[in-house]
Structure formats: structure tokens, C-alpha cells
Amino acid sequence: MSVETTELSETGAVPAKEVRPLHRVIIRFAGDSGDGMQLTGDRFTSETASFGNDLSTLPNFPAEIRAPAGTLPGVSSFQLHFADHDILTPGDAPNVLVAMNPAALKANIGDLPRGAEIIVNTDEFTKRAMQKVGYTASPLEDGSLDGYSLHPVPLTTLTVQALKDFDLSRKEAERSKNMFALGLLSWMYHRPTEGTERFLRAKFAKRPQIAEANLAAFRAGWNFGETTEDFAVSYEIAPATTAFPAGTYRNISGNLALAYGLIAASRQADLPLFLGSYPITPASDILHELSRHKNFGVRTFQAEDEIAGIGAALGAAFGGSLAVTTTSGPGVALKSETIGLAVSLELPLLVIDIQRGGPSTGLPTKTEQADLLQAMFGRNGEAPLPVLAPRTPADCFDTALEAARIALAYRTPVMLLSDGYLANGSEPWRIPEPDELPDLAVQFAQGPNHTLDDGTEVFWPYKRDPHTLARPWAIPGTPGLEHRIGGIEKQDGSGNISYDPANHDFMVRTRQAKIDGITVPDLEVDDPHEARTLVLGWGSTYGPITAAVRRLRTAGESIAQAHLRHLNPFPRNLGEVLARYERVVVPEMNLGQLAMLLRATYLVDVRSCNQVNGMPFKAEQLADVLEEVIHAD
Amino acid sequence: MPTELALTVKDFKSDQEVRWCPGCGDYAILAAVQGFMPELGLAKENIVFVSGIGCSSRFPYYMNTYGMHSIHGRAPAIATGLATSRRDLSVWVVTGDGDALSIGGNHLIHALRRNVNLKILLFNNRIYGLTKGQYSPTSEVGKITKSTPMGSLDAPFNPVSLAIGAEASFVARTIDSDRKHLTSVLREAAAHPGTALVEIYQNCNIFNDGAFDALKDKQQAEEAVIRLQHGQPIRFGPDLARGVVRDAATGDLTVVTVTPDNEADVLVHDAHAASPTTAFALSRLADPDTLHHTPIGVLRSVDRPVYDTQMADQLDLAVEQHGKGDLAALLAGGDTWTVVG
Numbered sequence: 002m003s004v005e006t007t008e009l010s011e012t013g014a015v016p017a018k019e020v021r022p023l024h025r026v027i028i029r030f031a032g033d034s035g036d037g038m039q040l041t042g043d044r045f046t047s048e049t050a051s052f053g054n055d056l057s058t059l060p061n062f063p064a065e066i067r068a069p070a071g072t073l074p075g076v077s078s079f080q081l082h083f084a085d086h087d088i089l090t091p092g093d094a095p096n097v098l099v100a101m102n103p104a105a106l107k108a109n110i111g112d113l114p115r116g117a118e119i120i121v122n123t124d125e126f127t128k129r130a131m132q133k134v135g136y137t138a139s140p141l142e143d144g145s146l147d148g149y150s151l152h153p154v155p156l157t158t159l160t161v162q163a164l165k166d167f168d169l170s171r172k173e174a175e176r177s178k179n180m181f182a183l184g185l186l187s188w189m190y191h192r193p194t195e196g197t198e199r200f201l202r203a204k205f206a207k208r209p210q211i212a213e214a215n216l217a218a219f220r221a222g223w224n225f226g227e228t229t230e231d232f233a234v235s236y237e238i239a240p241a242t243t244a245f246p247a248g249t250y251r252n253i254s255g256n257l258a259l260a261y262g263l264i265a266a267s268r269q270a271d272l273p274l275f276l277g278s279y280p281i282t283p284a285s286d287i288l289h290e291l292s293r294h295k296n297f298g299v300r301t302f303q304a305e306d307e308i309a310g311i312g313a314a315l316g317a318a319f320g321g322s323l324a325v326t327t328t329s330g331p332g333v334a335l336k337s338e339t340i341g342l343a344v345s346l347e348l349p350l351l352v353i354d355i356q357r358g359g360p361s362t363g364l365p366t367k368t369e370q371a372d373l374l375q376a377m378f379g380r381n382g383e384a385p386l387p388v389l390a391p392r393t394p395a396d397c398f399d400t401a402l403e404a405a406r407i408a409l410a411y412r413t414p415v416m417l418l419s420d421g422y423l424a425n426g427s428e429p430w431r432i433p434e435p436d437e438l439p440d441l442a443v444q445f446a447q448g449p450n451h452t453l454d455d456g457t458e459v460f461w462p463y464k465r466d467p468h469t470l471a472r473p474w475a476i477p478g479t480p481g482l483e484h485r486i487g488g489i490e491k492q493d494g495s496g497n498i499s500y501d502p503a504n505h506d507f508m509v510r511t512r513q514a515k516i517d518g519i520t521v522p523d524l525e526v527d528d529p530h531e532a533r534t535l536v537l538g539w540g541s542t543y544g545p546i547t548a549a550v551r552r553l554r555t556a557g558e559s560i561a562q563a564h565l566r567h568l569n570p571f572p573r574n575l576g577e578v579l580a581r582y583e584r585v586v587v588p589e590m591n592l593g594q595l596a597m598l599l600r601a602t603y604l605v606d607v608r609s610c611n612q613v614n615g616m617p618f619k620a621e622q623l624a625d626v627l628e629e630v631i632h633a634d
Numbered sequence: 635m636p637t638e639l640a641l642t643v644k645d646f647k648s649d650q651e652v653r654w655c656p657g658c659g660d661y662a663i664l665a666a667v668q669g670f671m672p673e674l675g676l677a678k679e680n681i682v683f684v685s686g687i688g689c690s691s692r693f694p695y696y697m698n699t700y701g702m703h704s705i706h707g708r709a710p711a712i713a714t715g716l717a718t719s720r721r722d723l724s725v726w727v728v729t730g731d732g733d734a735l736s737i738g739g740n741h742l743i744h745a746l747r748r749n750v751n752l753k754i755l756l757f758n759n760r761i762y763g764l765t766k767g768q769y770s771p772t773s774e775v776g777k778i779t780k781s782t783p784m785g786s787l788d789a790p791f792n793p794v795s796l797a798i799g800a801e802a803s804f805v806a807r808t809i810d811s812d813r814k815h816l817t818s819v820l821r822e823a824a825a826h827p828g829t830a831l832v833e834i835y836q837n838c839n840i841f842n843d844g845a846f847d848a849l850k851d852k853q854q855a856e857e858a859v860i861r862l863q864h865g866q867p868i869r870f871g872p873d874l875a876r877g878v879v880r881d882a883a884t885g886d887l888t889v890v891t892v893t894p895d896n897e898a899d900v901l902v903h904d905a906h907a908a909s910p911t912t913a914f915a916l917s918r919l920a921d922p923d924t925l926h927h928t929p930i931g932v933l934r935s936v937d938r939p940v941y942d943t944q945m946a947d948q949l950d951l952a953v954e955q956h957g958k959g960d961l962a963a964l965l966a967g968g969d970t971w972t973v974v975g
Contacts, residue, residue, distance in 0.1 A: 051969050196969055245973045249966065261965055268961050275719050295952035297959030300719055300945060305744035309711035312704075312741070316684070316715030319702060320723070324715070342705050432970065435961045477700040477716075477723050480679045485648070485694050487703025497650065498695065 018227070019234045020191075025084030026238060027092035028186065030179075031109045032101030034068050034077040037179035042079025044183055044200060048192035049083045050252035050429055053240030056083040057544065059091035059617065060425045064282065064365040071125075071133050076108040087244035089544040089551075091426065093619040097189075099182055101156070103131045106140060115148040120185070122178065124157035152231055156181055163221035167214045177218035184222020189235050194223070248431040255394035255423035256283070258430065259353065260290035262401025264297050267323045269402065270409055270441035274299045275322035277313035279306055279332065282365040283421040284355040287327045307335035311352065315339060318348040319486075321445065321476035323405060325351040330359050330372045333379065333416075340414050341380040342488045344512065347463075347472045349408035349415075351401075356420040358615045367615025368421035370540055371591035376416040377569060377598070383509045385516040387411070388568040390418040392543035395430035397423060400566060402439055409443045411519055412471040418568070420590070422617045423541045446473035446482055451494065462486055462496040470515035517570050524572040528561035530554075534631045535582035537607075539565040539595055541617065542588050548620035549627055558631055568595070571602065579605045586610055586630050588623060639677060646671040646678065648698040654689060659810035659836035663757065664696055666816045671699075674724065674824055681724045684713040686738055688730040689764050690757035690836070707738025710745035710754065717751050718942040724824075727754040732762050735771040735791050743800035748941040749828040756793055756833045757810075761842035774923050779841075794917040794933055797831045798910045803938040804830035805913065807930045810837060811850055815861075815930065822932050828940045848925045860919065862931035864905040868916075877901075878919070887915040889927055905935045 028045070032038045039060055049056050059080040068075030082092035097118045100106035102125035113119070126141055140146055141153055160181040164174040180201070187194055198216060205212035226232045253261075267274035278288045278301070292301040300317070304310040311326040318324035328336065333354050343350045356372045358364025376388045387407050391400035397419055408415040449458035450473060462484045463472050475482040484496060492499035493507055526535070527550075538546045543564050550562045563578060565571070579585055579599065585607040587596045593609035600607060610626050612618055646668040654660045671681070681699040685691035687706035694701030700723075704712050709727045717725040727745075734742045734756050745752060761779070762768040768781040772793065776785035797805045804826040808819040816834065823830035835846045848858045860870045860878065868878040869892060877892040877900035890896060907913065913934040920928040953959075 047969055051971055053971050053973070242973065247973050249970050249972050251967050251970045264959070264964065265961060268959075273719065275715065277715055294959060294964070295949045296956045297961075297964075298949060300949070302715065302718060302945075304711065305740055308708060309714070309741055309744065312708045312711030313715030313718070315704075316702075316712035316717075317719040318715075319712075320716045320720040322719045338705050339708065346702070432965050435965075477682050477720065478679055480677065483678055483699050483701075485650075485697075485701035485703065487694070488705055489703065 018232075021234050021236050023236045023238050024086065025082065025088060026097065026190065026236065027080065027082045027095045028097045028099070029078055029080040029095035029109060029112075030099045030182070031076055031078040031105035032179070033070050033104070034063055034065065034075050035070065036077070036101050037176075038077045038079050038101070041179045041183050042081060044197050045186060045192065046081055046252060046427060047196050047200070048187060048194070049081065050250075051196050052193055053242065054083040054085065054238055055087045055241040055244050055429060056081060056252070056427075057088055057091045058082075058427045059422070061616070062366055071102055071104050071130050073104050073108050073134055076105050078105070078109060083238060085239040085241050087241060089548040090617070090620055093621050097186075099186065101125060101178070101182070103136055103140070104134045107134045107136065113149065116150065118150045118152065119146065120152045120154055120182070122156035122182075123153045124155045154185070154225070154231070159221065159225060160218050163217055164214050167210065167217070169210075169214060174214065177215050180215045180218040181222035181225070184219040184224075185226045185232075186222075187219075188223040188226030189232065191235060191237050194219070245429065246431065250429045250431055252427050253395055253398075253430040254286075254425060254427040255391065255397040255419055256286040256355070256425070257290060258395055258397035259391075259401050259417075259419060260287045262398040263287075263291065263323075263325055263351070263405070264294055264299060265398070265435075265438055266402050266405035266441060267297065267299070268435070269438050270323055270405060270443055272321065272323040272443065274325065275314060275317035276301045276325045276327065277304055277310040277317070278302070278327045279304050279310045281307070281329045281332050283357055283424045284327045284329050284332070284353065286424065287353065287355075307332040308339060311336040311339040311350075315343055315346070315348065315350055318343070318350050319346070319477070321474070323351075323409070324349065325353065327353040327355070329355050329357050329365075330375065331362065333372060333375055337380050340386070341382065341384045343414040344380070344384040344386055345488045345491075346486050347412045347512075348474070349412055351404050351408055351415055351417060353417045353419065355424045356418060358613070364615045366421065368541065368617060369590050369613060369615065370418070370420060370542070371594065371613065372418060373539075373568060373591065373594040374597070376418055383513060385513050385569070386414050386416055387516060387519055387570070388416045388418060389566055390540035390568060391423060392540060392564055392566065394423050394426050394428050398430070402441070403566070406439060406441055407519055409441055410471065411469055411515060412474055413516065418540060420541050443474065446475035446479065448481065460484060461494045463491050464494050465511075465515075470511060470518060519570050521567040521570060521572055523574045524563050524565065524578055526561055526563045526578055530559040532559035532561040533583040534559075534586065534627070535561040535563060535578070535584070536586045536588065536627055537563050537565065537579075537599075538588055539568060542590065545618035545620050545623050546588055549618075549623035552620060552624040553627060553631070558628060560627060560631060565595070568598075576603045579603050579607075584608065584630055584633070586627060588612075588618060588626075590617070639672075639675060641672045641678065643669045643672065646698050648696050650695045652696050653692065655840050657839040658689070659759065659838070660690055660693070660757065662810045662813065663755070663816065663834055663836060664693065666813050667755075667820065668697070669813075670817050670820045673821065676724050680722060681726070682713075682716060683726045683728055684709045684716065685728040686730075686733040687764070688733045688762075689838075690728055690730040691733060693728040707733050707736070708741060709733070710738065710741040710752065713752050714745055714748070714750045718945055721751070721942050721946060725752050727752055729754065729756050730763075731756065731758045731760060731770045731772040731793070735793060735796070739771075743796070746797055746800040746802040746829050746831060749801075749803050749938050750941045751828060751943070753823050753830045754832065756831060757836040758793060758833050759836045759838040759842055760790075760845050761838050763838045763841055767841035790922055792917055792920070792922065793831075793833045795914060798914045798917060798934060802831050802934065803828045803936050804932070805934045806831070806932040807833045807835070807928075809835045809846060809849055809930060819932065822935065826935055827943075828938055846925065849928055849930075858924075858926045858928060860916075860927055860929040862903045862905070862916070862929050862933060864903055864932065864935075866903055867900040868903050869900060878916070887912070887919060889919065905932045907934075908936065910934060
């Protein structure tokens, strides 16, 4: 197959090409970790979002910043699923793969169904580069890709050629090849380009020549698609107008939504936001984002370690801030002792765990849900705390507000379990109006709350609200309420040190009762056909589970679905819901942690469906598993 | 000193029974701190004591101010969050040699380098008391304890040297039994903007009794203690016969007998010197075993930007540059699209 390298700047008569309508498409951009694939994917996503498609993304990259070039471990990819209807996942198998080098082709070809389109950068398919990843013959010529629709494009050469009038070295010019690829794909899928042009001008505002070079490469890619005969067809995916309720939308990733949720919670509570944090993948973006919003009164403190991050946050909580610490699983392990202190002090504190593959350092850039039991029980003593998990990237916003509500109302540390998939993935989000947000107003203690036998009015820091069992929040600076709190067991009421056995028993049970008594919404079940099988998930598995359920229902199967946001306490009706179904399946990206809690709490024989490969479930595979359960004897 | 608020030592005593061992040096420090507090001229509610774990860390319970008895080693981190978010408070950390220098060493050095507005009182008794007598990171080499029956092997920290090395802007040392000196050092620490570290030699009469006798016995102390006063020649000993001079060959400091010939060479103490070099050299004069030539007083007190002030300034500047945060505008961001119902 030959590639026609037409004059790129030529905008003369172009034969009309076929435009084919599609309902949805899954594209994967793959290249070296230095090739700018994440940026390319982000830009294509933004174009797609502004066009009005529904979308879902899956960035997938190595933990190394620049893994050895051209190797399989160095491959970075970005998958995007977009459609004219509402979709739930980044898609199981790409329809289109853009492979910037042999490693990217080799690492991703296994995920492609036959017939998929592959755009390869032929310039990188040198003998040496192919040998590096174990190709003895060129896969572009040995017939192994015959089942696919292959588009060999000398991306590097074309980019360099397009930039020949710029005063750039070849190496510098080559770096724009990702923009050439983006331009080509933008043409193929009729994406609006204004956003990318604006973005490039802003990104390289201080280096206008680089901005113009990238723009030139981007346009050259577009023109290449339009003029070359190899790309005979382009595709249209109409906006998903009926999929969304009316409103103003933007594309948002989980970590960004979480950061915004925290700022919104601070405003709704009328408390200054304080973040104590130590950099850790995949949570650092929240620290970065919040540090940009000091004009909201946000204080961000990059601590010397994970322990100091939460320590500073707890100190700020004592002082009356909405205090937050952000981390991932290894950081939670280090923070455990301070979380226990927060349980004992009964101060509001948000602990945000962006879960990643474990144990130990594990898979820093991959996703997993294996910190649930750590969140529940990873402390010495009886140290219960509320645990919540968002279900989609945009849901991180609402879950942050809900976590803040519980922390402030019940004066307790709260664990929020997001994960790498939600953190980096993105989807359209209907932007709420500030007046739609919940009221999180808190009342600090103002005066004495207890009368001693001799009639003296005193302040008792552990005298509780009879309904919530929350203790008063008396912040330093309040006259007359001077008090001391600490990690040693306290006398009920007065808060003075107490080693009394009966008091300790009472306090342990009271702290548990406070958490157990937290008001959480009932679990909603989606069950249109009175099914016998229930699939129950939590956290980021919502997308794949819902997609699998849709497949099954489309195929005529009956299955009920429910998804937990509150892991502790569970919704009041959960036991009753579980009892309604003959079979309950719990898919989790761990070895059955929620299943263990459900079995222990409700004595229900739930079936686990587990995957711990660092990637989200694929809807098709999940549907197969659920179908088996539905039809099991 | 009378204050506008007219608070007295009584106002700073909490209703809790003090539970240190009878004879513990902590009592003297508590009395000195409670006695000094009225001088601050601050309302009780604006003072917070934060501690870690150890005998000394029970201190907040006995102060009728706000207080937190936290977890082992973490008090500087917790106090940092409090002080940075509440600049209206006077935040004090009470810690011990194990708490501050072993388990909490990392937080201590980072608090010092950041220069958060904290006053850190480090009670150094050169032993673990609450866990009943293991050697500590300030114990002398060869210390026989329950955990080191054949003698400890590790070299001790000199907390003052450590603090100076950690970029501390204020470092002082004092002794539990010398109330006058202790109070004068507290006064200077309280007036210092930024982190102030005060090492207080404190006797544990149960597990390390007499550890500082060389500095307390009147006769021995004359030879052993170097009392530093800013602007004064560094002289000590009977009739101030001894002095500290700089060795021309090495640049190091040495102790000499003062004579008319060398009197002019005696170093004049400059606590405010920009360079920490001389303060560090002074801190190295003390013999870790005998404690001979131990300098006490304010070794270093320099002005440096204060972390919490700078953070507040950044917040103000952000408002100045971008206006007060507008949530609706933030959430909307740049690229949006509208779906009409």
C-alpha cells in the first residue's frame, strides 16, 4: 500500500469523500511515554466534549516518567469512547488504534477486534525498533495485520515536511507528530478544531514559534486526511442530545471533580479549606489543583511526609478548618495512627484515598479497589469511621460534598475511596448552580454546655448531641471553652483522662454507635423485570457493571442492579434488598472485600466476581460472568 | 509584670491533678511556664499547647488553655497545621528527647526549616521515662539501661546543633532548676517571630537522676556552664577567668584562661549573626559525657520570613490578582456546552 504524499499546504479542489454516520467509536492513541499521547488524548476528548458527544476516557501509562524509548513497558496510551447516546465506560475494544511505534502496536494489538482500523507511524518501524520488541519481520508487511484495516502513514516525515519553513531542528519538528496525528483523527471524526488551536496558543504563549509549529502540524494532519486517498471515508457521530438532561456541561476528570467538590464544600460550610498532603500517584493532581485556588481561601500544605500531611490537617481541623488529606493506599497506611487519633478526638477530617494497585508500591499508575478493608479496619483498637466511594469521575464532586457533610455533622474522620480509573478518567458533567449545593453550615460551640452538681456552668468537650452523638466543636479562640483533648481514653462528658473499665467500654460502644447511626440514603435498586439475580457494586465499577447490565437486558435477560456509595455505614435497607434476591453477584477490583463485609454483616451467600489486573472491568466479560450466574443451577 | 488582662498564674492552672513522679523536673518547668504565661498578655483562649507522647507530653492537661495531647512525635506537624490556619493563636509544642528527636525527628527539622510560628519546648532528660528507662537519642554513648545492658552504642544528638543545622531561626537552651534563666529564655522565645526551639535540661529522678548535676551543683556549674548573653563577651568560671576565643588556625572555638594578653580576643556573643557558623561552634563546646562547657541561653535568634505569614500573604495576593473566588465561575471553567431541554 502506498501513501500519497500530496502537497500539504494545497487547499485546492478536493474530491468529495464519503461521510459515514456512526453511533459510537472507541479510539486508542498509543506511543512512547514521551510521545505526548496523554496530551493528544486530552485534546481529542476536549474536542469531543465540546461537540456534545457523551464520552468516557481511560488513560493508561507507565509509572516511569520516561521509560526506555521504544520498549513495551514504555508504552503510554489513552482510550476514548464517544457516542451519540449515553455511554458508561471507555469501551472494551478499540475500533481505531493509533500506534506511534512498533512497541505501541505490539502492546495493543491484542485488544483490537478483527476489522479495526490501525494507523501506524511507518517512520518508526525500523529494523532496530521492531527487533527491540521482538518483531522478526515487519508486521506491516508480513500479512499478520491482514485482518485489520491498516493505514501506514509516515507521520514523522510528514510532520517534519510540514514544518520545513520553521526554524526548528529535525528533532524539535518531530515532537509535533502527535499534533499531526491529532489533526488526522480530528478530520476522520469531524471534530471541531477551535478548542485545540486556542489551547496550543495558550500553552505555548511564551514560545509563539512552537505554538505555530504545533498548529501547522495539526492542520497538516487534518489536510492529509482530507487529501490522501488512503483515507476514503470519514465519520460522523452526532451529538448525544437526548442522553443528557438540559443544562450546561463540561468534561471533567475524577481528581478535578474531587478538588472542586472540596472547594464547594468549604464554601457551603463557610469554613476555610486546609489540605495537608504529600505527593503520591495518583492523588497529586488534587494537591496541584487546590494549590491554584488560594483566592478561595484554600491553604495547601505540602508536608515532609504522609504523616505530617494528615497531622497538619488534623491541627487545622482543631482550629476550625474544613481539613483534608489526600493520598493513595501506601499513604493511608502511614496515616493510620493519626486517623485513629482523629477517631478519638472526634474532629471532622476528610481522608481521600485514590486507590492504586497494591500491596506496597504495587502499581502506582493502575487502578484497584483493594483498600476497602484498610479503610474499614486499618487502625489499632475499635476505630470505626464512615467510608464512601464515588462511582464515576463526575460523581467525585458530589461524593466530596457528601463526605464533608458527614464529617462536619458527626465530627468524625471520613474516608473517601476513589481510584486511579476515576481519578484520571473523564466524562461530561452537568455543572451545578451553586444554589443547588447542599447546606453544610456548622455551629461551633459558643458557651458552657453542662451544669455541675454545685451549679457551676462548665464546658464539657465530650458531651454529645443526643441525636447525632456528635461532640461539640469548640475552636481555640473561644473564651471560656478552654479544654484539652487527646488520644488517651476520655471520661464520657468531661473528656478528662479516664482509665475506668466501664467508661472505656461505654466510649468504645458510643463511638461505634455514632458511626452506625449516620443517616445515609437508602440503596436504590434498578430492577425493571423483577429479576432473581442482583448485581451489586461499589465505586468505579459502576460504569462497566451498568454497561454489562444493559447488554444483558438488551439480550432479554433479567437482572437487577444496585450500587453502593456508602460503605460504612451501609444503607439501612441493604439487608432487606439482599434478602429479596436469589443470587447476589459482587464484582470488585480486589479479591472480594465488599463481599466479605456483606457476608459478615448480612449472612448472605454473595458471589464474588474479581479482577485485579490494574484495569477496569470490560463490560462484555462482565456480562458473560453475570449471564452465567443468572443461568446457574 | 502586670498585664492588661490581669491574669495570674492561677488562671493557667487546669483543674487536673498533676501526675508526674514526685521530684520530677517537669514540675519546675510547669510552674515556670504557668508563671510566665500572664506576661504574654494574651487571653487564655488564644493559647494552645500541643504535645506528643511521653512524660513531658502530659503537659497540656495541666494548662488551662486549649490543648491537644496527640501521638508520638507528631506534635510539630499538628501544630504546624493549627498555626498556619490560625495566625491569631499562640501555639506551643511540648515534647521530649524521644518524642522530638527519635520518632518525631523528621517533623521537628521540617518545622524548624519552615519557620512556622511555633514555640517548641524540648524537655531533654536523656532517657525514656514513660516506657521505663530505655536510652534515648540524647543519652551518652555506653549508657547502661534496660535495653542496653552492655551499654548503648549510638552517638547522641546535640539538640541545639541539630536545630541550628536544620535552619532554625531561634535556638536556646536552659535548665529546669534555674527558674529565672528558664523564664528569661521563654520570654525571648515567645517574642520571636517564627519557630523557636528551647531545649530544657530536665531531671528524671527515677530513671536518670542527676544527669545534669554537673550543671546544677554550684561549684561544678561555675566551670561547666557558659551563660550566653547577646552583646557580652563569652566568659565564665570563677571570677570569669575562662573565655571562649576563636582558634586562628582552625577557625574553631576553644576555651582559654583569660589573660590581659588575650582578653581582647574573647568572643562577644552575637545571637543575631546572620551566619549560623559561630552558634553551631558554640553548641559543639559541650562535652557530651561530662557536659562541661555547656552553653545556655539564646544561641541563635535571627529574623527570617515566617511560613504562616507568607502563606497568608499568598492568599491575600491571590485575591488581589484574581478577585475573591467565584465558585460558579470555577465550576464552569473554560470549555462548556449547553444541552437545551
